Amino acid sequence: MPPPISAAEIADEALVEGSSLWKDAWSRLRKNRLAVGSLFTFIFIVLFCIVGPWISPWEANTQDLFLGATGPSAQHWFGTDTLGRDLMVRVMYGGRISLLVGLVATLVALSIGVIYGATAGYVGGRTDSAMMRFVDLLYAIPFTIFVILLMVAFGRSLWLMFVAIGAVEWLSMARIVRSGVIGLKKQEFVEAAVSLGYSHRRIILRHLIPNVLGPVIVIATLTVPAVMLLEAFLSFLGLGVQPPDASWGVLINEGQQNMEIYPWLLIWPAAFFATTLFCLNFIGDGLRDALDPKSAKD
Amino acid sequence: MPLLDVNDLTTHFHTRDGVVRAVDGVSFHLDRGETLGIVGESGSGKSVTCYSLLRLIPEPPGRIERGTAMFDGQDLLQMSPAELRRIRGRRISMIFQDPMTSLNPFLRISTQLIEALQTHQDISNKDALKKATAALEEVGIPEASKRVTGYPHEFSGGMRQRVMIAMALITEPDLLIADEPTTALDVTVQAQILDIIKQRQNDLGTAVILVTHDLGVVAGTCDRVLVMYGGQEMESGTAEQIFYAPRHPYTRALQKTIPSLQTKGQELYTIPGLPPDASKPATGCAFFPRCPYPKNRDPMGERPDLVDLGEGHCWAACGYCDSSAPIESVLAKADEAIVDPLPVEVETAR
Amino acid sequence: MLKFVIARLLQGILVLLAIYAVTFFLVAATPGSPFSTERAIAPEILAQIEAFYGYDKPTSERFFTSLTNVLQGEFGPSAVYANRTVTQIIAESFPVSLLLGSLALLVALGIGIPAGILAAVKRNTWLDYIPMSVSMAGICLPTFVMGPLLALLFGLILNWLPVGGWFGPEFWILPTATLGLYYAAYFARLTRGGMLEMLNQDFVRTARAKGVPETTIVLKHCLKGGLIPAITFLGPALAGIISGSFVVETIFQVPGLGQWFVRAALNRDDFLVLGLTVLFATLIVIMNLLVDIAQVALNPRLKYD
Numbered sequence: 001m002p003p004p005i006s007a008a009e010i011a012d013e014a015l016v017e018g019s020s021l022w023k024d025a026w027s028r029l030r031k032n033r034l035a036v037g038s039l040f041t042f043i044f045i046v047l048f049c050i051v052g053p054w055i056s057p058w059e060a061n062t063q064d065l066f067l068g069a070t071g072p073s074a075q076h077w078f079g080t081d082t083l084g085r086d087l088m089v090r091v092m093y094g095g096r097i098s099l100l101v102g103l104v105a106t107l108v109a110l111s112i113g114v115i116y117g118a119t120a121g122y123v124g125g126r127t128d129s130a131m132m133r134f135v136d137l138l139y140a141i142p143f144t145i146f147v148i149l150l151m152v153a154f155g156r157s158l159w160l161m162f163v164a165i166g167a168v169e170w171l172s173m174a175r176i177v178r179s180g181v182i183g184l185k186k187q188e189f190v191e192a193a194v195s196l197g198y199s200h201r202r203i204i205l206r207h208l209i210p211n212v213l214g215p216v217i218v219i220a221t222l223t224v225p226a227v228m229l230l231e232a233f234l235s236f237l238g239l240g241v242q243p244p245d246a247s248w249g250v251l252i253n254e255g256q257q258n259m260e261i262y263p264w265l266l267i268w269p270a271a272f273f274a275t276t277l278f279c280l281n282f283i284g285d286g287l288r289d290a291l292d293p294k295s296a297k298d
Numbered sequence: 299m300p301l302l303d304v305n306d307l308t309t310h311f312h313t314r315d316g317v318v319r320a321v322d323g324v325s326f327h328l329d330r331g332e333t334l335g336i337v338g339e340s341g342s343g344k345s346v347t348c349y350s351l352l353r354l355i356p357e358p359p360g361r362i363e364r365g366t367a368m369f370d371g372q373d374l375l376q377m378s379p380a381e382l383r384r385i386r387g388r389r390i391s392m393i394f395q396d397p398m399t400s401l402n403p404f405l406r407i408s409t410q411l412i413e414a415l416q417t418h419q420d421i422s423n424k425d426a427l428k429k430a431t432a433a434l435e436e437v438g439i440p441e442a443s444k445r446v447t448g449y450p451h452e453f454s455g456g457m458r459q460r461v462m463i464a465m466a467l468i469t470e471p472d473l474l475i476a477d478e479p480t481t482a483l484d485v486t487v488q489a490q491i492l493d494i495i496k497q498r499q500n501d502l503g504t505a506v507i508l509v510t511h512d513l514g515v516v517a518g519t520c521d522r523v524l525v526m527y528g529g530q531e532m533e534s535g536t537a538e539q540i541f542y543a544p545r546h547p548y549t550r551a552l553q554k555t556i557p558s559l560q561t562k563g564q565e566l567y568t569i570p571g572l573p574p575d576a577s578k579p580a581t582g583c584a585f586f587p588r589c590p591y592p593k594n595r596d597p598m599g600e601r602p603d604l605v606d607l608g609e610g611h612c613w614a615a616c617g618y619c620d621s622s623a624p625i626e627s628v629l630a631k632a633d634e635a636i637v638d639p640l641p642v643e644v645e646t647a648r
Numbered sequence: 649m650l651k652f653v654i655a656r657l658l659q660g661i662l663v664l665l666a667i668y669a670v671t672f673f674l675v676a677a678t679p680g681s682p683f684s685t686e687r688a689i690a691p692e693i694l695a696q697i698e699a700f701y702g703y704d705k706p707t708s709e710r711f712f713t714s715l716t717n718v719l720q721g722e723f724g725p726s727a728v729y730a731n732r733t734v735t736q737i738i739a740e741s742f743p744v745s746l747l748l749g750s751l752a753l754l755v756a757l758g759i760g761i762p763a764g765i766l767a768a769v770k771r772n773t774w775l776d777y778i779p780m781s782v783s784m785a786g787i788c789l790p791t792f793v794m795g796p797l798l799a800l801l802f803g804l805i806l807n808w809l810p811v812g813g814w815f816g817p818e819f820w821i822l823p824t825a826t827l828g829l830y831y832a833a834y835f836a837r838l839t840r841g842g843m844l845e846m847l848n849q850d851f852v853r854t855a856r857a858k859g860v861p862e863t864t865i866v867l868k869h870c871l872k873g874g875l876i877p878a879i880t881f882l883g884p885a886l887a888g889i890i891s892g893s894f895v896v897e898t899i900f901q902v903p904g905l906g907q908w909f910v911r912a913a914l915n916r917d918d919f920l921v922l923g924l925t926v927l928f929a930t931l932i933v934i935m936n937l938l939v940d941i942a943q944v945a946l947n948p949r950l951k952y953d
Contacts (some may be wrong), residue, residue, distance in 0.1 A: 137659075137663060139883075139884075140660075140663055140883060140932065140933065140936045141663065141666075141667060141929075141932075142667075142887040142890065142891070142928055142929060142932050143887075144887065144888075144890075144891035145671075145891065145909075145925055145928060145929075146670065146671075146674070148891075148894075148909070148910065148913055149671060149674040149675065149678075149913055149921070149925075150674060152678055152913045152914060153674050153675070153677045153678040153679075154677070225788070229790050232790070232792065233790065233792060233891070233895070236792040236895060237894060237895065237898075237910050238910075238914075239910070249792070252792060252793060252796070253792070255796070256792070256795075256796035256899065259796055259799070259800050259804070260804055263800055263804075266796050266797070266800065267797075270789075270793045270796070270797060273793060274785075274788045274789050274793060275788075277787070277788035278784065278785065278788040281784060281787065281788060282784070352856075352857055354853055354856055354857060383859045383860075383861060384859065385859070386856065386857055386858060386859035387857060387858035387859035387860070388859060391857065391858070392854075392857040394850060394853065394854060394857075396850060399849060399850035399851065400850045400851055400853070400854045401851055401854065402849075402851040402854070402855070402869050403851075403873075403947075403948065403949055404869075404872040404873050404946070404947065404948065405868070405869065405872075406948075413855075413858060413860060413868075414858045414859075417858060417859050417860055417861075417864075418859060449948040449949070451948070451949050462854075465854075465858070
């Protein structure tokens with residue numbers, strides 16, 4: 001008779017399965033040409049924004065009022081703005097800030113969402129339903145209005161923006177983490193781990209988190225463009241990043257004011273902003289299809 | 299002329315991982331009022347055979363590669379979509395495995411029953427509703443006139459399958475295709491559903507194709523039986539021939555898996571090995587890798603011929619194994635010999 | 649049904665009260681006074697004005713006074729635009745915003761939902777790929793990018809349409825398109841997803857086996873369930889159209905409410921901010937209530953509770 005399989009083996013087998021899931025997902029993602037193309041474009045834009053200013057001979061805030069706004073030329077590839085500043089360097093700096101806001105505010109949203117959702121899912125019962133009812137209520141609230149008032153009330157600092165945007169975007173994150181945790185709690189390998197007397201810490205770290213990681217990565221990837229959108233919206237209204245600093249939203253606003261005469265001031269930042277959102281959305285979609293083959297289109 | 303005459307039906311699925319030969323050259327026929335059982339385990343191609351007849355397989359990736367299915371003189375496989383729609387639901391109806399998902403949860407039962415009628419007949423809403431209520435009564439749904447306006451979620455699984463039967467038979471079709479109608483139901487309900495199908499069949503004179511993995515279901519229900527494995531026919535004949543004089547090793551092994559035919563206390567028999575991987579090109583008899591009989595030689599890509607044993611009893615004459623030996627002794631030996639792979643149950647109910 | 653509606657109504661009122669409170673205290677926390685203007689006013693007069701509006705009282709007391717006033721439909725005067733009450737400003741500008749918002753929502757639903765259905769039915773064909781790529785592009789071109797670009801293209805380069813003002817139907821086109829197309833893209837994607845899920849259900853196979861024509865399968869069997877994701881999104885879409893109007897009305901110089909909000913917030917026009925927030929929040933709460941009712945009406949499995 002073969003020796004009975006121990007619960008620990010079952011539990012660890014699930015982890016092995018987990019790693020092949022990632023391998024499968026990676027090979028599926030590589031086949032998704034749109035997602036791979038988006039990934040490369042996105043990496044290019046990020047490098048352009050980070051490395052670009054070091055290479056470029058121009059400074060973002062050096063004005064040349066004598067020059068004024070000029071169209072794209074050999075010296076200034078993207079042209080210059082009304083104050084004679086090199087637009088390409090300004091787009092790079094603007095990108096740095098937009099991407100930074102996207103990253104940090106997403107991390108804020110991620111922390112709130114994961115902690116909230118995991119707590120609700122792990123504790124369960126009445127606490128869970130009360131916590132989720134609260135999330136439902138928050139969904140019904142026009143947050144943009146609050147964010148605008150918040151920015152007006154407490155000054156327009158970058159840090160406040162991170163927190164304000166993060167505080168708005170965590171809701172779907174919490175929902176997804178919660179449903180993932182609840183689904184996993186019922187599965188045999190978690191029960192096996194519980195029956196073996198593993199600590200909560202070990203169960204959460206080794207069994208729960210690795211298994212909700214997939215959906216969380218997907219939603220986080222899709223939250224970045226949403227966050228960048230909100231930042232640009234605020235900056236466009238003059239409530240976000242303040243001149244002389246610029247984000248893509250600020251540049252689009254400046255461009256829009258002068259578009260009749262200097263259309264390139266609008267087109268360059270708008271193109272970079274839209275392309276970045278486009279790439280991030282496609283990467284997110286591709287990741288979702290790769291990590292959850294059932295949800296794939298065909 | 300038989301009601302339905304299927305010849306060399308071949309349905310393949312063209313997936314990213316290769317061509318899956320779900321149905322690989324199957325032929326059978328069916329007379330009016332007759333009941334044919336199609337038996338086989340998961341992946342044997344029995345359900346795909348039925349879906350192919352009404353062209354309900356998803357295309358792409360599925361494709362009916364060749365074959366004919368003459369229904370009352372017309373080839374179902376060559377019809378235009380419009381012609382086919384006039385056959386579907388009117389002359390050939392179908393019921394499915396899972397009654398929980400096969401009814402539309404967003405529409406009332408009455409709407410779904412009436413739809414079957416009004417698609418094919420010029421009938422007023424009032425008359426159609428009357429007929430729908432009567433149809434529910436006939437399948438034994440209590441308080442039919444009240445429940446007919448309900449929604450599917452207000453019905454239990456067994457009741458929903460009754461609704462499916464009522465819906466399929468409301469147009470009094472010539473042929474009812476029942477794809478594993480009892481698999482998803484409680485054991486206690488299974489017999490009731492089979493009884494209702496049989497009873498309605500007697501009332502209406504409908505021919506029935508009953509697809510099942512349960513040879514026990516076939517025994518009491520079917521006139522003739524087609525045993526399929528790996529998309530191919532293994533054996534066919536009358537229910538008596540299949541039960542009392544099975545010839546093919548697969549049929550014999552399948553018979554051994556019926557719990558009620560085994561001695562009490564004996565361990566349940568399971569056919570060793572795994573169901574065939576239909577994406578691998580078929581070489582020879584599909585059952586060869588799992589065949590417990592002593593092998594004379596390797597089939598080397600030759601498909602066994604269908605040999606008629608007389609009185610309509612056909613089998614895929616396997617020339618490679620010595621199938622004349624009595625099954626018990628063979629299986630006993632086979633059990634000893636096979637250590638790996640692990641035994642799998644014939645069908646893991648989903 | 650009535651019980652369900654009343655319960656949701658009460659919940660909506662609760663949400664409104666909470667929104668009011670948060671808005672009030674956010675506004676109160678904003679530095680400066682609504683009555684300080686560029687013109688130098690004698691401190692005594694300023695104090696008099698503040699006393700007149702109750703600003704000499706503690707914030708908590710003011711909160712209850714203002715709440716009582718608002719509940720009686722009294723939004724108070726605009727602090728910055730002299731001689732006009734908040735109610736007057738809303739009465740003047742709201743019809744414009746309402747027209748713009750309704751047209752935009754109409755565009756969003758009228759284009760988004762048919763496109764989504766078509767893409768789902770013809771999936772993996774050009775009728776799927778093209779609308780879905782366009783909609784992805786739409787989602788990446790928010791109102792403040794789309795608006796200037798449309799104005800640039802159709803107004804300044806092609807010279808087909810006016811880019812500012814609100815004097816007739818031809819002036820409506822660009823703002824409506826800017827605001828509506830973005831949400832059309834969302835609705836198209838949500839509808840496609842919902843319809844695809846329905847089309848893959850077993851009951852579709854049942855309907856086909858009954859001989860039901862494909863058009864009937866799509867419209868009768870799948871539409872109800874397939875539209876649920878899109879309908880759920882109506883609440884967020886309305887909220888988005890309102891905040892989008894802040895941008896669009898500024899870009900196209902539309903004399904609606906949206907352009908007032910940001911200005912009012914920046915100018916500390918407390919009464920106007922509160923009045924507008926109450927109006928916007930009420931609209932959204934009503935929309936969410938309608939969505940809840942529609943969901944229950946569409947899905948027989950949901951019970952009223």
